[in-house]
Amino acid sequence: MSPKFIIIANPENRRISFLQQALEKFNLSPATVIPYADLISEKEQLNRFNSPNHIIRFDSPERNFETEKAVLAMGANFPGNHKRISKKDLVNLEFDKGRIRYPRQWYLGWKHLLQQWEKQIQCRVMNSPTDIITMFDKPASHQLFVDNKIPVARSLGKINSYEQLREAMQFQNCSRVFVKLANGSSASGIVAYQIHPRGESAITTVERVRENGETLLYNSRRIRHYTKPKEIADIINILCNESVQVEEWLPKARINNRPFDLRVVVIAGEAQHLVMRIGKSPMTNLHLGSDRDNFDTFISIVGQSNWSEMKQTCEAVAAVFPHSLYCGIDLLVYPDLQRHSIIEINAFGDLIPGTTYQGVDTYTSEVKAMLEQIN
Incomplete structure (x- = not known):
């Protein structure tokens, strides 16, 4: 029987077309598209795809406000100190572009849904x-990476407030940290925070807006630089309330006096597609206006032997998740161009259009690897 792919995604997502194009290259029938909205509402059930020749792909639930609200509704009744919105109030929640709202509740709903679907x-x-x-x-x-002896930045442990962050930094002799939403993605709610002799500063994707006596946080493509302690404390306290991961801010290698890191896509255990992300700030995400460069440029800078070690680390990261065909890994290279560290892993980090490995894009390589596993 010919394999049949099912992709779960928001119908307007361009990721669907990349998968369909990849399937066409292997003369396979187009994937069945299951909208997240239909799955969440139980209009669709995954147990109807119980044939051995079916292959399900979960893709990013991004950029669809109705789906976002449906996921939030699923997370409405989970306890915690995070800010929450009831199912009743969600009905009237209006779209507010870039607003960081209820990220912990969203994750708890997302987690619950994935557990049910599994x-x-x-x-x-x-x-x-x-x-x-x-x-x-x-x-x-x-x-998990620490347990598997994979190089990562030092974690400062559980941080619940700005004051606790300052104390932990002093106690652990750490003057620069990254504060990240525990369940964020695409650099949402990320702060590069440092304490220095002249005071403190926060370089961040977060725009702080005061409205009717309340602080609202927005994701911004224009990197913000805050130096007033009151404003910094306000931002960090709100993020901490949603749960954060705080890590030592490691130095990055530079090219043309600009910091860079890598997005590496590992497919079927092999580190394949790679893109250099050359930043204008500590955050190098491409959607923030970073420049990109390719594998050849990277090798000319670090050398093949150093890349071989980095490649092995990326593959060791993927091996921690043996039930996943692919993942996107953010890799930091130190200024000495030899040492390296894993920044984080991305479940949907394979969307890097225009980047090929052995002449094919990520989606084509993933379909090829899946077919090889079947056969």
Whole structure:
């Protein structure tokens, strides 16, 4: 029987077309598209795909406000100190572009849904829901890497407030840290914070807005630089309330006096596609205006032997998630161009259009690897 792919995604997501194009290259029928909205509302059930020739792919639930609200509704009743919104109030929640709202509640809803869907699945998956849950949990994945002796930045432990962060930094002799939403993605709610003799500063993707006596946080593509302690404390306290991962801010290698790191996609255990992300700030995400460069440029800078060690580390990271075909890994290279560290792992980090490995894009390589596993 010919393999049949099922992709779970928001219908307008361009990731769907990349998968369909990849399938066409192998003369396979187009993937069945299951909208997240239909799955969440139980209009669709995954247990109808119980044939051995079916292959399910979960893709990013991004950029769809109705899906976002449906996931939030699923997380409404989970306890915690995070800010929450009830199912009743969600009905009237209006779209507010870039607003950082209820990220912890969203993750708890997302986790619950993935756990329920995994119980329905009786066929192959490209990435297992359990692995996706952990990849979305920065503290959990960081601890997994530590347990598996994978190089990562030092964690400062559980941080619940700005004051606790300052104390932990002093106690652990650490003057520069990254504060990240524990369940964030795409640099949402990330702060590069440092204490120096002249005071303190926070370089961040967060725009702080005061409205009717309340602080609202927005994701911004324009990097913000805060130096007033009151404003910094306000931002960090709000983020901490949603759960954060705090790590030592490691120095990055530079090219043309600009910091760079790497996005590496590991497919079927092999580190394949690679893109250099050359930043204008400590945050190098491409959507923030960073420049990109390719594998050849990177090798000319670090050398083949250093890359071989980095490649092995990326593959060791992927091996921690044996039930997932692929993952995107953010890799930091130290200024000495030899040492390296894993920044984080991304469940949906394979979207790097225009980057090829052995002449093919990530989606084509993933389909090829899946077919090889079947055969």
